[in-house]
Amino acid sequence: MHAVDQENVSTTRTITAPVETVFAVLADPTTHPAIDGTGWVRQPVDRARLTEVGQIFRMDMYHRGAERGDYQVANEVHVLDPPRAIGWYTGHDPEGDGHLEFGGWFWRYDLAPSGPSEAEVTLTYDWSAAPQSVREYLRFPPFGPEHLANSLHHLAELAAAR
Incomplete structure (x- = not known):
């Protein structure tokens, strides 16, 4: 189920794994390339x-649309409420x-x-603070909207494998 607002998009999925397991996957940056639904995330630096x-x-x-193709983002955790919510702002070091600059958007998982042994997970991408x-x-x-559904599908596979 996708929900699109003028300033955010979200999708929800039931995952067959305990909520603590799903949260543990999300709190591990090494899993993020596998979770990503766009294929843009290559590898964690931290x-x-x-x-x-x-x-x-x-x-x-x-x-491929980026200036040089390869680039790096710096994410700052802004929500951390185990095992209920985790989220981060995405920025860069221009x-x-x-000195990090943030563009006004964030990712959040509720x-x-x-x-x-099941968790309902909502992934939200919010750009309401983008200037x-x-x-x-x-x-x-x-x-596209399929990115969020793809990400939750990948998260479900990773959580089920733990």
């Missing part, structure tokens, strides 16, 4: 588990000096148990 709000974790990315200057060069959302 591999430490996500354990606190404000934590930064970087990912190597590839998108000057390579450690999890709820639906039985001892006009960013909206002038990025189209939101930058992917």
